[in-house]
Amino acid sequence: MSKFNYLMVLLLSFSVSALGQDYYSDIWLPLSKIYEQHTESTELFVLGQSDEDPIWGIRIGTGDIHQLVVSGHHGNEIGSIAQSIRLARSLAEDPLENRTIFVIPSLIPETFGSKRHLNSVDPNRNYPGPCGSNDTVYSSEAFSLRATALLRDFIDPDFNHEYEKRLGIPEINIVAALSLHNKGNTVHYPYSFQENALTPDATLFKELLNEAFEEGPYEVGLFPTYYYTMQGSFIDWAYWAYGIWAVLIEMGTEKDMSEGELDSDAKYSIPAMRYFLKNAPEHRTTPRQAPACDLNKMSPLGG
Numbered sequence: 001m002s003k004f005n006y007l008m009v010l011l012l013s014f015s016v017s018a019l020g021q022d023y024y025s026d027i028w029l030p031l032s033k034i035y036e037q038h039t040e041s042t043e044l045f046v047l048g049q050s051d052e053d054p055i056w057g058i059r060i061g062t063g064d065i066h067q068l069v070v071s072g073h074h075g076n077e078i079g080s081i082a083q084s085i086r087l088a089r090s091l092a093e094d095p096l097e098n099r100t101i102f103v104i105p106s107l108i109p110e111t112f113g114s115k116r117h118l119n120s121v122d123p124n125r126n127y128p129g130p131c132g133s134n135d136t137v138y139s140s141e142a143f144s145l146r147a148t149a150l151l152r153d154f155i156d157p158d159f160n161h162e163y164e165k166r167l168g169i170p171e172i173n174i175v176a177a178l179s180l181h182n183k184g185n186t187v188h189y190p191y192s193f194q195e196n197a198l199t200p201d202a203t204l205f206k207e208l209l210n211e212a213f214e215e216g217p218y219e220v221g222l223f224p225t226y227y228y229t230m231q232g233s234f235i236d237w238a239y240w241a242y243g244i245w246a247v248l249i250e251m252g253t254e255k256d257m258s259e260g261e262l263d264s265d266a267k268y269s270i271p272a273m274r275y276f277l278k279n280a281p282e283h284r285t286t287p288r289q290a291p292a293c294d295l296n297k298m299s300p301l302g303g
């Protein structure tokens with residue numbers, strides 16, 4: 001860890017401790033423990049400041065292939081937030097070859113452990129998409145939340161030079177991403193913005209995810225097949241705008257999973273997520289024209 005980063009981590013850890021005890025003890029402490037046990041291969045970082053709190057992450061490995069794991073778009077879905085930390089621990093203890101994996105467990109710290117929305121905005125409808133975002137309907141813009149704008153800055157090559165400098169990585173190039181949520185035991189690939197909107201990569205996505213989740217209760221398919229359409233989701237945007245192999249997982253059967261539920265889910269979900277990260281394509285796909293937005297193929301307000 002560079003001196004600059006170490007100092008920042010130290011300073012922010014003090015400011016964090018004055019805030020919600022949960023965010024500090026449930027996110028910062030386990031991440032720093034992983035870092036302390038793997039100082040050679042991991043580094044703590046701050047994505048930036050959300051409304052009130054710093055958004056913590058951990059970089060695992062130094063390989064050429066960059067991948068992202070983000071949970072806590074919905075702060076009340078704490079089961080998947082907990083599993084992202086288990087995944088980070090697993091990746092630090094048993095690294096995937098040639099990978100640098102950035103894990104951000106709680107993207108919206110202000111909502112951690114309590115709620116879905118921040119400032120009446122659903123963070124996982126706060127990205128641009130072929131049909132706009134749900135929040136357009138509520139007259140707020142894509143990236144109106146600081147956290148989603150920061151995640152864009154981290155991913156977009158036009159914006160991420162500051163992160164490259166700070167993390168000492170010449171070129172951050174996220175190729176695959178997992179976006180973790182609760183609940184439903186389902187796994188989804190783009191698109192979600194309307195019914196039956198398949199990408200040219202749908203077959204590859206489906207085959208890879210079916211292999212990854214072969215064991216256990218998880219089912220693989222398009223999000224609207226299981227739930228409803230959603231406009232402005234992270235995975236649609238990451239694929240549509242950049243060609244990132246982005247996948248959404250609705251973990252478990254409860255938003256707030258007990259330790260026992262976390263344990264039994266982890267038996268399947270952790271190896272499956274590792275399998276995906278290990279076997280996902282090593283380059284971004286070419287972003288292609290999405291199907292035209294058809295309002296008749298959208299659920300009312302997208303749920």
Ligand SMILES: [Zn+2]
Pocket residue numbers: 073074077124180181182
């Ligand atoms: Zn969610």
